Amino acid sequence: MENRRRDVAVNAVGHAAKAGKTPAFERQRQRFFWLLLAPVLAILAVVTLLPTLYLLVTSFTPLNLANPATAWDFSDPLVNYRTLLTDDRLHNSFWVQAKLSVVTVVLQLLFGLVVALLLNMRTPLMNALRTSFLVPMVLPPIVVAIIWKVLYSPDISPAWWLFQLLGWNVQTPITDASWALTAIIVADTWEWFPFTMIIILAALAMMPEEQREAAEVDGASIWQLTWYITLPYLKGTLLVAGLFRLIDSIKTFPLIYILTDGGPGSVTEVSNYYIFVQSFSFSYIGYSAAVTMVLLAMIVVLSWVIIRAVSGGSNAQE
Amino acid sequence: MKRDDRTAAETAASAGLFRRDVLKFALAGSALAAVGLRAPAVLANAKPFEGVTLRGACFQHIFHTYIQKLLPEFEEQTGMKVEFDLQAFPVYNQRMDLELSTHGSSYDFCNITHSFSGRWISAGWLTPLNDFLNDPNKTAADFDPDDFVSGTQIAYIDANKQLHGFAWEAGAMLLAASRFDILDKEGIAMPTTLAGMIDVCKAIHNKNGVAAFVADRLHHWNFPPYLMGFGGKVFRDPPRDLMPVLDTPEVIEAATYYSELLSNYCPPGVLSYTDDQAMRNQLAGRANMRINAMSWLLPLAKSDDSRVKDTVRFALMPEGPAGGFPACNANAYGIPAGSNQKDAAWAFIQWATSKKTFERTALEMGGLATPRRSIIEDPRYKEALTINGQDIASMYLDVLERSGREGYMAYRTVPIWPQTGEKINKAIERIASGQADAATSMKAAQAEAVEDIKKAGVKL
Amino acid sequence: MNGVRIEGVRKAYGALDVLHGIDIDIEDGEFVTLVGPSGCGKSTLLRMIAGLETISDGTINIAGRVVNEVAPKDRDIAMVFQNYALYPHMTVAQNMGFSLKLRGVDALKIKSAVEAAAEILDLSKLLERYPKQLSGGQRQRVAMGRAIVRDPEVFLFDEPLSNLDAKLRVQMRSEIKGLHQRLKTTTIYVTHDQIEAMTMADKIVVMRDGRVEQVGKPLDLYDRPANLFVAGFIGSPSMNFLPATMSAGSVRMADGIALPAGARADAGNAPQQVMYGIRPEHIAVAAEGIPATVSLVEPTGAETVLSFAIGKETLTAVVRDRLSVQPGDQVFLQFQQGAEHLFDAASGARLA
Structure with a gap:
């Protein structure tokens, strides 16, 4: 008897589903789902979507905070x-950004991988060192920037004290046009390799023994084990970690602000730093909004490309 | 009957009148008594700003610490509470810029940073103070606005002669050698010309492990005096003609000179030095000469951290072929246009920049970069500023007066100065770090400046 | 001498002893299973033979060579893992040829070796597939192919069929057995399933708690288990045990029921506590005998499994005939003559 009733109900659902209703x-379940999601979506919309829309609209005006007449002036929407x-300075910033991003991502993946592989050996020494490897990432970025400022200032740096002992005459890299970007890359890699290290370490821990x-x-x-077995296993993980770091590298700010202020000249001026200068030093909100939009579009495209590559890669993984 | 009624009415009326009169006289009497009880320094009734909380923003500077020490008296007199919001200099400038652009009422008084004064005043973001000054109920008779040395106030007066702020600190560029003994040993005197200064540098650089010169990386502050000394100008004729002229041969020559100074005669890494770092270098005796505002050089003689108290010597900034144009600036208190408590703000500013207050801060507490002539000429001040036998006070006054009289600091107070200064900064960095020669770099700076100024909507 | 010799092997993890002195001789070409409950140490022993675990004491000999200090790759062994351990990013052919590639063997030689192994295991059509595209049974075969390609002295199997469903397990069992008959390589096979052990092995090693309980041919272990544990472990459904007292030539249960013991019962001597063992297939329902009550009837089709209550004890019997009995029926049981086993109740050791 019960079975027959159950069958009727199941058939009803089946029929309804076939009819498209x-x-x-199910509708109630969906409604509940959206009800729970609504507060988060509302907050996201207000905090993220609205300001972005405002920026987009502003990018069509020559808004200069010191000149009130420029607000909502849509007479020449494409001027920016x-x-x-x-x-040229903007194009230079893209080039500097590209250099910074590529090199730091590669280096961070490399260091993170090497350290993760070492830590995975789980010798007592490595277990003791594991926490200390995390320190650079855990420090507030501004503290990291100040640490490296000290390291790069010859009169107070312990490194230069060492150089003097050894009799080396080394110039400080942050004021050298050929080395300033490298100085930032070194500091950035030191700061963020623990991030890739942790992700890779987690993946390694899950690798079937x-x-x-x-x-x-x-x-x-x-060596053969690492090359033939471990690395192919980590391929998906490396891509994900690399993507995270790539997007994050576009946000590099404290290091540049403290170490070089975009200089000397513009050799370490990355795009978001240029935007910062334009908007907060000069109040060219309209122009910097336009540049921000372009940067945003580039990042979205980049992320999409890499996510496609990653999910394509992980399909071959299983 | 009738007579009784009238008498009653009259009596009643006259009784009421009498009572009213008594009340009136009593009130008047007590009011007089109340007024007579105190003699406020600031006008109006006792505690005129009872319950008011005044909020002000400035960048971190020791002067505000002095003021905060003296505040209890002021708060007692006026009944208001004064709160300071202090930030680091670059952060303050950016935040205030944004804040003022909103015409907000978060702050009742603020610091008008010298290099932003043109921008903020011409945008109408600050309140003109002339009405306050002309109102005897609002300004004490002995405030004496003319007591401020001209060079310290010139930035705060707009084209219509409207005054927007009163200086609490003044900067006058001087030359200081921390290790004059090294020059003395070589028989060299303090240089008086730019050409002479570089010869001195050549002679003493790295003697005793001391770099000949040191500077900070704010080239937009440090470099223009050299630029003008060699006969160049920043703008053609500020504030009317804002066409930049950064690529003239004179400017290029000045840039070559200045960059040579930075590259060859300064400690390694000088291009990254903040003003504090440069000062520390001098204080420790690791670098000899520096040209900057007096407040950066006085610690060589006065600070407990100074190792060079006995060997420091001062001089006026050496002159170039076209003369001497030592930079002069001031920082002033002003009232944001959107403030809702302007009277209270003015009462505070008046008190904070009064002679009495400066007497305390300058003469008793050691805030010697003061803008009032009466204080500078005070014998106690002269004594405090006699260092190793030199009369620094006169040098200081000389620079303040000169810049006011000749008006060569006008380039710094135009609305588009922040952008233009940044181009000069980058240009010097490029030359000093070897990325470009002076001509290429200054031509690039010129092009960038023109581009940027047009973007700001200025007709060139 | 060829084959594998395990002498006095001990294994300790820190203070914890896991293997307490194992001695096993394995002849060249023999198929030996290590069988026992979880935690008995059989996998540990296998991994020690492979070189994946260190040897705390004793020696392991492979083909006349003491291999205690020798690295796994030099021990001339090949291992098939429980979870196949295939390399997911390599094709079947690459998986199978990997060990040869590591040794730097010529690519053509690798190809022919792989194809030969694939032929034996019927994998020839799957060589370009990836592991994730294969079924469980196919993956297991690839794992075996990987082992075959190495042409080792010893095959080591670590519970290879545990992850397969029952039907596939039966099929793979015969395949592995057939492979062994063909290649004649010494094989050590670890399993917890005694049916696998019985059907595949030339010799069974029963282990418990890090010790060898008994070594012998399958049927020997079946017919003459050396102790209570082996008796209960080998055979499914397992042997019935009835606690009883043996005295003066007879064996009686606690409530007086007499159990047929024949010549085994030891005449004379003091009364002894024993465990009386009788296998389910040696019990028949008859007109007379030991009284019992039917408690459960489970027909499997080919036979019927019956559960009885005798006094306080339960008994399981397996009969071929279809009996019309119901739970609750009173019946009589007869035991096959001479099929009983007697074990000392205290030590578990076999009595005669």
Whole structure:
């Protein structure tokens, strides 16, 4: 008897589904789902979407805070976009950003990988050191910037004290046009390699022990094991960590603000730093909004490309 | 009957009248008594600003610490509470810029940073103070606005002769050598010309491990005096003609000179030095000469951290072929346009920049970069500023007067100065770090400045 | 001498002893299973033979060589893991050829070796597939193929069929057995399933708590288990145990029921507490005998499993005939003559 009733209900759902109507309980479930999601979406909209829309609208005006007449002046909506096409300093900032991003991501992946592989050996020494490797990432970024400012200032730096002992005459990199960006890259890599290290370490911990043992039985040395087994296993993880770091590298600010102020000249002026100068030192809100929009579009495209590559990669992983 | 009624009415009326009169006289009497009880320094009734909380913003500076020490008296007299919001200099400038642009009422008084004065005043973000000055009920008779040396106030007067602020600190560029003994040993006197100064540098650089010169990286403050000394100008004729002229041969020559100073005669890494770092260098005796505002040089003689108290010597900034144009600035208190407590704000500013207050801060507490002539000429001041036998007070006054008289600091107080100064900064960085020669760099700066000024909507 | 010799092998993790002196001789070409409950140390022993665990004491000999200090890759062994341990990013062919590639063997030689192994295991059509595209059974075969390609002295299997469903398990069992008959390589096979052990092994090693309980041919272990544990472990459904007292030539249960013991019962001597063992297939329902009450009837089709209550004890029997009994029926049981086992109740050791 019960079975027959159940069958009727199931058939009803089946029929309704075939007809394209969702059953009442399903609709209710969806409504509840949206109800729970609504507060978060509302907050996100206000905090993220509205300001972005405002920026987009502002980018069509030549808004200069010191000149009230420029607000809501849509007489020449594309003036900012035309200007940024010929703005050499902006183009330079893209180039500097590209250099900074590529090099720091590669270095951070490399260091993070090496340290993670070492830590994964789980010797007592490595276990003791594990926490200390996290310190750079845990420090507030401004503190990191000040630490490196001290390190790079010859008169107070312990490194230069050492150089003097060794009789080396080393110039400080942050005022040298050829080395300033490298100085920032070094500091940035020191600060963020623990991030990639942790992600890779987590993935390594989940790596099936049996694969490693099978490779050991098959005759793999440690190098062969790392190259043939561990690295292919980590491919997806490396891509994800790299993507995170890439997007984050576009936000590099404290290091540049404290160490070089975009200089000397403009050799360490990355795009978001240029935007900062334009908007907060000169109040060219309209122009910097336009540049921000362009930067945002580039980041969105970049993320999409990389996410496609990652999910394509992880499909071959299983 | 009738007579009784009238008498009653009259009596009643006259009784009421009498009572009213008594009340009136009593009130008047007590009011007089109340007024007579105290003699307030500031006008109007006792505690005129009871219950008012005044909020002000400034950048971190020791002067505000002095003021905060003296505040209890002021608060007692006026009944208001005064709160300071202090931030680091670059942060303050950016935040105040944004804050003022909103015409907000968060702050009742603020610091008008010298290099932003043109921008903020011409945008109408600050309140003109002339009405307050002309109202005897609001300004004490002995406030004496003319007591401020001209060079310290010139930035705060707009084209219509409207005054927007009163200085609490003045900066006058001087030359100080922390280790004059090294020059003396070589038989060299303090240089009086720019050409002479570089010869001195050549002679003493790295003697005894001391760099000949040191500077900070605020080239937009440090460099223009050299620029003008070599006969160049920043703008063609500020404030009317704002066309930059950064690529003239004179400017290029000045840039070459200044960059040579930075590259060859300063400690390594000088391009990254903040003003504090440069001062520390001099204080420790690791660098010899520096040209900057007196408040950065006085600690060489006065600070407990100074190792060079006995060997420091001062001089006026050496002159270039076209003369001497030592930079002079001031920082002033002003009232944001959007403030809702302007009377209270004015009462505070008046008190904070009064002679009496400066006497305390300058003569008793050691805030010697003061803008009032009466204080500078006070014998106690002269004594405090006699260092190793030199009369620094006169040098200081000389620079303040000169810049007011000749008006060569006008370039710094135009609305588009922040952008233009930044181009000069980058240009010097490029030359000193070897990325470009002076001509290329200054030509680039000129092009960038023109571009930027047009973007700000200025017709050139 | 070829084959594997395990002498006095001990394993300790810190202060915890896991293996207490194991001695096993494995002949060249023999198929030996290590069987026992979870935690008995069989996998540990296997991994020690492979070189994946260190040896705390004793020696392990492979093909006449003491291999205690030898690295796994040099022990001339190949291992098939419980979870196959295939390399997910390599094709089947690459998986199988990996060990040869590591040794720097010529690519053509690798190809022919892989193809030969694939032929044996019927994997030839799957060589370009990735592990995730294979079924469980196919993956297990690839794991075996990987082992075969190495042409080792010893195959080591670590519970390879545990992850497969029952039907596939039966099929793979015969395949592995067939492989062994073909290649004749010494094989050490670890399992917790005694049916696998019985059907595949030339020799069974029963282990418990880090000790060898008994070593012998499957049927020997079945017919003459050396102690209570082996008796209960081998055989499914497992042997019935009835606690009883043996005295003066007869064996009686606590409530007086007599159990047929025949010549085994020891005449004379003091009364002894014993465990009386009788396998389910040696019990029949008859007209007379030991009284019992039917408690459960479970027909499997080919046979019927019956549970009885005798006094306070339960008994399981397996009969071929279809009996029309219901739970609750009173019946009589007869035991096959001479099929009983007697064990000392205290030590568990076999009595005669």
